[in-house]
Amino acid sequence: MSQATLAFIGAGNMSGAIMGGLVANGYPSDFILASGRTPAKLLNLKDALGIRVATSNVEAVREAQVVVLGVKPQVLETVCRELAGQLDHKPLIISVAAGIGVDTIGEWLDEELPIVRCMPNTPSSLGVGASGLFANEYTSDLHRVLAEKIMNAIGITTWVADEDLINAVTAVSGSGPAYYFMFMEAMAKAGEALGLSAEQSLTLTVQTALGAARMAKESGLAPDELKRRVMSPKGTTERAVLTFEQGGLHELTLSAMTACADRGRELAAELSTPAVANEDSHE
Incomplete structure (x- = not known):
């Protein structure tokens, strides 16, 4: 090497x-x-x-x-x-x-x-x-x-x-950062709607995302178990999680990622056609 x-x-x-x-x-x-x-x-x-x-x-x-x-x-x-x-x-x-x-x-x-x-x-x-x-x-x-x-x-x-x-890798990790950014955007805006300043809400959202990612990486526990440990019966987190589930979060995520993988296959077919003349050949 x-x-x-x-x-x-x-x-x-x-x-x-x-x-x-x-x-x-x-x-x-x-x-x-x-x-x-x-x-x-x-x-x-x-x-x-x-x-x-x-x-x-x-x-x-x-x-x-x-x-x-x-x-x-x-x-x-x-x-x-x-x-x-x-x-x-x-x-x-x-x-x-x-x-x-x-x-x-x-x-x-x-x-x-x-x-x-x-x-x-x-x-x-x-x-x-x-x-x-x-x-x-x-x-x-x-x-x-x-x-x-x-x-x-x-x-x-x-x-x-x-x-x-x-194409599945693209749907999970290749395009995945955009999903997290989108959810962070939604959380930050929701925090503002609940009365926090834009700066407060964004700061708390980003730090929470960082902390959750570290826990998922370092704890050795599956995401569903980590989620369960944050939730208390009839508590605030459970109410929010149930709202997400009733809104079809899992189904929507699968639909979005399937669309991403399908588009990857389409692009592969398009990009395998002959190159256009005089294109920049370095970057």
């Missing part, structure tokens, strides 16, 4: 988060190289992290044992076709581009390469992300360990055995 050269194609927010997490966890910055179309962004990363940079994707992957595809899904085909023929040394490919399957990436790269598809989420930028991983048939156990260590630099990882389950 300490000697693998990592090439990041695209120097956007997610690539920057992964590189930052790796360096913070002791990965030698000399073995990290990023390519992108914006010199200023590359120089900022070089100064902040001590990594190497390049403006040529082909140059970046030439000696890399791992290539992280961190470009937008809409331009991934253009980038892959640019790299086709440049990967005879069979590096591990890690894609964080949403919606593009491993078979499609392999076809665009025109190689039988180990490919890991990854679905991270936005809290990854703070090092508390959650990523789902899927590997193709050319990916060895060593490749899996390497991919996991790289993505663990920004949070936790879990492997899925069926690529379609990446």
Whole structure:
């Protein structure tokens, strides 16, 4: 791991988060190289992290044992076709581009390469992300360990055995932060309606969310048991929880997340069509 050269194609927010997490966890910055179309962004990363940079994707992957595809899904085909023929040394490919399957990436790269598809989420930028991983048939156990260590630099990882389950990962953790933000928004507004100031209500809401998440992570107890321990028979919490249940919270959540997963499948079909000419091929 300490000697693998990592090439990041695209120097956007997610690539920057992964590189930052790796360096913070002791990965030698000399073995990290990023390519992108914006010199200023590359120089900022070089100064902040001590990594190497390049403006040529082909140059970046030439000696890399791992290539992280961190470009937008809409331009991934253009980038892959640019790299086709440049990967005879069979590096591990890690894609964080949403919606593009491993078979499609392999076809665009025109190689039988180990490919890991990854679905991270936005809290990854703070090092508390959650990523789902899927590997193709050319990916060895060593490749899996390497991919996991790289993505663990920004949070936790879990492997899925069926690529379609990446859509379930998207519905749970990929899009999940937005659900929590939406519920926090609703709670804060309800607190205001009950008489608290906007600042008071938001502060209490955010801290409560943080505390509940820590309890769920650190207690070892299931969420339903944690919920039960907050509730007292015929008490205030029980009244609120019953109101949520009568309003169909569980059914609505399942419906929303199913719609999210279905849309993921639709986007995968759309994004597998030929790339549009003259698209930006770096970020």
